[in-house]
Amino acid sequence: MKRSISIIFSVVLLIVVLAGVGSAITATIGNAKMIVSADPGDDIRKYILVKNVNDYPVEINMEVVGDLVDWIELDEVTFDLNSGAEKKAYFTITAKESGNYQSRIQVGFKSLNEEIKGSVGFASVVILKVSGDGVDNLDEDIDLNDSVNLDGDDDTIVSNDSNDSVDVKNNYSGLLIGMMVSLTLILLLVLLLVMSKKSKLKRGHKKV
Numbered sequence: 001m002k003r004s005i006s007i008i009f010s011v012v013l014l015i016v017v018l019a020g021v022g023s024a025i026t027a028t029i030g031n032a033k034m035i036v037s038a039d040p041g042d043d044i045r046k047y048i049l050v051k052n053v054n055d056y057p058v059e060i061n062m063e064v065v066g067d068l069v070d071w072i073e074l075d076e077v078t079f080d081l082n083s084g085a086e087k088k089a090y091f092t093i094t095a096k097e098s099g100n101y102q103s104r105i106q107v108g109f110k111s112l113n114e115e116i117k118g119s120v121g122f123a124s125v126v127i128l129k130v131s132g133d134g135v136d137n138l139d140e141d142i143d144l145n146d147s148v149n150l151d152g153d154d155d156t157i158v159s160n161d162s163n164d165s166v167d168v169k170n171n172y173s174g175l176l177i178g179m180m181v182s183l184t185l186i187l188l189l190v191l192l193l194v195m196s197k198k199s200k201l202k203r204g205h206k207k208v
Contacts, residue, residue, distance in 0.1 A: 025120045027109040028053050033125040038095035040130055047088040048107060048124050052081035056113035061121075062089060066103030068128060071096060074105075080112065098132020 030049030038044055052058050060079050064072045075090045091105070108121035 025058070025109055025111050025116065025118055026053050027107070027120050027122050029107050029122055029124060031124055032122070033127075035127045035129070036093060037129045037131070038093070040095055040098055040132065042095045042130075044093040044095070045090060046093065046126075047090045048105060049086060050081065050089050050107060051086040052083060052109075054109075054111070055083050056111060056116060057082050059110040059112055060087075060089070061108040061110065063106045063108075064091075064103055065106060065123075066126075067101040068093065068103035068126060071101070071128070072103060072105070072126070093126070093128060095128065095130040098130045101128040101130070102126070103128075 028051040030051070031047070034046060036044055036046065048062075050060055058081055060081055062074050062077055064074065071094050073092045073094070075092075079087065079089075081087060089107070103126045104123035105126060106121055106123045108119055110119040111117060
């Protein structure tokens with residue numbers, strides 16, 4: 001009995017240590033919101049600063065959604081970033097017609113570490129004002145906390161430290177480890193109850 005309890009406690013301790021280390025994917029980008037003014041026919045060069053603050057390489061995937069899908073051309077749709085590296089992901093906006101437009105450039109981070117699965121991302125807001133008659137003032141009330149969790153889960157945490165940089169973390173792995181710890185503790189409790197009943201039965205047989 002003592003040996004079984006020691007083994008279970010060792011497993012629980014190992015899981016707790018793993019939970020403390022953590023394996024969440026962190027997505028960090030600069031230029032989370034940009035407002036661009038232009039004349040019809042202008043080509044504007046902009047970039048999003050993509051940073052890999054994780055301890056492992058990640059794959060970056062970018063996609064344009066919204067009004068400017070046909071007006072924004074990404075220099076690169078996908079590329080890899082080593083741990084601690086950062087890159088300016090350039091794109092070109094072509095102002096075709098007068099008016100106010102809004103799009104989002106989704107930046108997805110996918111772990112290239114076999115032991116850490118999952119993806120998480122964030123959308124950089126692009127607002128374009130092309131001069132001309134009837135162009136209204138820009139609505140600058142944009143919510144920067146527009147995360148894109150590429151796993152399809154709802155456990156994305158967004159922390160916005162400034163208007164220019166946003167960090168996003170996916171804590172799915174931490175949640176999974178927590179569930180494993182809870183399940184192990186339940187199994188330990190069941191084992192203790194079973195062993196306790198067996199011990200009582202043995203004492204009862206000895207008395208007889």
